[in-house]
Ligand code: SF4
Ligand code: SF4
Ligand code: SF4
């Protein structure tokens with residue numbers, strides 16, 4: 124893989140130029156008490172003081188609300204205004220951790236499963252992902268158990284790794300990444316050959332996801348196991364909404380008088396209305412069944428049907444969970460029980 | 461083994477009790493709810509300052525609601541919620557035993573609602589200093605600044621409903637936000653839809669919020685969402701002398717009418 128060097132001053136110039144050229148630049152920003160991906164208008168808004176942001180980078184391609192079309196009814200005549208693809212900006216996503224970057228792979232496998240979701244794919248096509256290797260981790264991180272690593276290039280177009288002098292090693296991963304580097308070639312200099320591995324966080328692998336994959340289908344019918352596993356879970360959307368690979372959505376209409384629009388918004392298998400049928404029947408009527416759905420989807424259905432694991436080990440769901448349902452522990456329970 | 465663990469072990473060994481809902485050490489030393497069914501697991505139980513989560517929601521959880529051999533380890537938030545839930549007929553006298561703690565750390569067994577109510581009367585019911593300071597900061601703002609403050613907060617809300625799910629008083633099987641015939645409130649998590657929902661929720665908790673702060677603690681985006689229901693709780697006290705979580709036959713402000721209510725706010 125081609126390597127280059129980007130000094131901290133050149134990094135600032137790069138971001139400033141991108142903003143100047145009307146790219147939508149989205150980066151980790153400290154907002155009030157937390158750090159999240161937000162659109163920035165100056166380099167100084169960026170922070171690097173995070174393990175992972177609260178929400179995942181998926182919001183750039185799969186925002187929490189996506190207006191699909193507008194409609195208007197006037198004198199019994201219905202007019203519809205379709206999705207405006209021109210409104211999707213060229214974006215650069217900064218500071219994406221390797222787990223998050225790889226999350227796009229799982230997310231795309233769902234959005235491109237049988238029919239291609241044009242809104243999602245167009246958003247992603249117009250986004251260049253500048254990843255940032257992890258130099259620290261916490262007790263929630265488990266990327267190394269799910270085939271990732273703190274310095275993995277998979278999913279990023281360019282991966283930056285911060286060196287001790289504050290400058291960055293640049294790894295050019297995709298054509299899109301190469302294009303960005305070519306566009307600003309004066310900012311990138313020759314690689315100094317610093318050892319990348321020594322700069323990365325050490326994340327111990329506490330389990331092997333293949334063991335979860337091998338075991339989980341045999342647990343499907345064990346109701347008692349899932350009930351007990353999910354006893355603490357109070358059934359909300361926090362885990363799914365912050366997850367880089369969760370793709371479930373709900374369709375809602377918002378109307379006022381004869382005018383309105385249809386919106387796609389996030390949905391979560393943790394909520395009690397998930398898969399509730401119009402008849403009143405719900406195939407997943409208790410939290411145990413809903414929790415089973417969450418784990419089966421990530422560790423059985425996605426590997427079986429889409430050839431990808433539905434979890435990148437970022438630990439976001441566990442950090443966001445109000446009752447500390449730590450998904451890595453639950454994976455280990457599947458292996459052990 | 462400490463007192464609590466010993467007590468839990470005895471209770472489970474006696475056969476009179478089959479489940480203890482309490483706290484254990486979770487990720488990164490955080491406390492989290494735990495369900496102990498076997499005496500040999502009693503040593504997992506902890507009770508210290510980290511156990512400030514309100515866990516009363518579990519009392520009416522479908523899987524254990526009808527289990528009459530359960531025990532709950534209760535901090536003062538949980539205790540107050542139990543009293544309010546009792547007043548609202550969501551939990552029933554004799555369905556569970558409560559293990560509470562005296563100021564010196566001694567374990568107190570509370571078996572009836574009357575005992576719980578009496579014990580709760582000895583607890584502090586106001587806001588903490590930090591909470592009171594936050595409330596004052598917002599009340600001192602001009603109308604425009606206060607609007608801007610909440611607009612900024614609501615812009616962050618992703619409508620994950622973790623606040624609702626962790627609030628013991630949010631027990632409605634279908635929340636107003638989920639009623640769609642007609643649709644009262646916008647479901648998408650934009651600033652306006654978020655404002656509509658949170659204001660509705662605060663009003664629905666008028667005189668019922670026990671000011672435990674659990675909704676705010678649950679929020680992954682760290683919205684200080686508890687301040688809305690706190691405000692309504694303080695108003696309920698000021699205008700109707702109604703403090704949630706103090707009486708097992710409560711008469712919360714929005715649910716009852718008293719001839720002596722001075723309704724000078726309706727003009
Ligand atoms: S399930 Fe949890 S740990 Fe896995 S990718 Fe989603 S948020 Fe990250
Ligand atoms: S696991 Fe946690 S975040 Fe997910 S639904 Fe359950 S309580 Fe909510
Ligand atoms: S927990 Fe926070 S983000 Fe989730 S619905 Fe409540 S206020 Fe919104």
Ligand code: SF4
Nearest residue numbers: 627669670672673675
């Ligand atoms: S509204 Fe919030 S502060 Fe009030 S009882 Fe519910 S969780 Fe506690």
